[in-house]
Amino acid sequence: MISLRYHIISIAAVFLALAVGVVLGSTTLSRTLLSGLNNENNDLGTQVSELEDQRNALNARLGDADSFAATVGPLAVKGALAQRTVVLVTTADARPTDRDALKGLIANAGATVTGELQLTEAFADQARSDQLKDIVTRLLPAGVQLPTAPDPGTLAGGLLGPLLLISKADNKPQVSVEESAAVLSGLTDGGFIKATPDLKPAQLAIVLTGGAASGDGAGDRAATIARFAAQVDRSGAGTVLAGSAGSANGTGSVGVVRADTAATSILSTVDNADTPAGQIVTVLALVEQLDGKSGRYGSGGNAQAPAPGAPAE
Template sequence: MVTLRYHLVSLVAVFLALALGIALGSTSVSQRLLSVVAGDRDNLTQQIDQLTAQRGDLEASQRAANSFAASVAPAVVSGQLDQRKVVLVLASDADPADRDAVRELISHAGGTITGELDLTDAIVDPARADQIRDLTTRLLPAGAQLPSATDAGGLAGGLLGSVLLLRGQNGQNGQNGQNGQAAPDQAGAALAGLTEAGFIRPGPRPAPAQLAVILTGGAQAGQDAAERAATLARLATELDHAGSGAVLAGRSGAADATGAVGVVRADTSTSSALSTVDDVQTSMGRVATVLALREQAQGRAGRYGDAANAQAAIPGGSAG
């Protein structure tokens, strides 16, 4: 049991320790302690300098590798997408530099960009999920079908797939006899409705394509980050189902739990059909995106990049 006497003894001991510490402050004991601390500081400084130098060497090597990959990229992808039509779908956090580089590489590969669609942040906003559900039902073109799931990402992806992509693995014409699954006037009305509601940015309507690239940034931020990432992942999954295939490509962090790439990779049934790239900010990642499109056209899929849950750096590399 703690007594008053115990408290008094404890207080006295504390004051004695303080007094002793002050007394030792000017003694040789203090000097020895200071000497030890100074030695530890010097050792730590040397270690920091060594680590800084190593980091600089690694960054230089990475820049050299990226520069080399950029120089050989056109030759690596040449002819890989011959006579293939590709539409670009850009998430709100997609980097314009990634878009431009991927566009250029697709052209080097012999593919044709039919246009691009810019998504706004609203399309992954959980607060607007009910509005998306209502719009997709009202804007769905005649003859098109929405997925059986009722989540906002899947419904939005189903609607966009019906107006952006050609039907089936070989990109066959839709039942309306047009180039896509929807008649041009109905496709235009659907995109206009999504634009007016603030889910996509105004711009020219892309022509129907066989393949899609969905570009995003890194991990989502905020309290609803996981839900936003899941919505974009579901949207990309439905685009993959709608045409000959799709590739979801993001920057560093996209393969994390709150990144759309990470959400896809966490579900084996999804990642076995939808290809993902987690380092599209690099030349190697951009090459992987184009080669993954080629794989998609052949009915195959993979996980590419430098994240721990990737299987290889690029298609054709060793599996992980």
């Protein structure tokens, strides 16, 4: 006769066997999984290493290209702007190193920089646009007519353009020295600009900016700079808007100009002025402006070619 004790022992033995089987099975499974994960990890490590090698090789090639461009830059632009004058306008996010590199190339091209004007962060601040427009209308010199567009960038360009550029028709200043001083003083006191003391009007202008704007109102700030540059271009013989990497995007001033066919028909843009190659192109684009031509240059997807005269992409 089978006793209750026998039944209990039998059931306990079955559960013990199951427990041992589960443990053994899970150990084998874990080893298989761990082995597979280790293999996957090794493969990923190899891929990462290969990608790092590729990145380092590309960076080395870019460094070589920049060194080459910096070396040949003075030769590439030599004499291209002989006896011309250029005024430099920079935005708050423009890099001083890019500005200095452009000044060097302008000198190599035979031109003279007549002064520098910096647009402060307040200039493109939408919260202060009404104040900027008020100063523009109050300080308007006699004989200067503002454009009909109501946005602050266009209005400020309509005021500063004739101060920064001489007349295309007769190569003479469009505003008296006294009127120019009053405008610059008023905008400086308002916190919108900073100008060098010896600022004089020139034949050509470069508006140097940074990359894509960010944060609240980024698109509006980019549009203010873009419209300002386009209006300055209408005031003289030519202007180039030059930006850094990212400036050709929708929140970059170069990108805003390139989305406006009316602006691109007169204003040249360069989207890689933070590189030696882009700085050379900026100077060559000034030369093209003198011939009444414009273009979209650089490495952005909306550029028409790397440089003036290069095959379109």
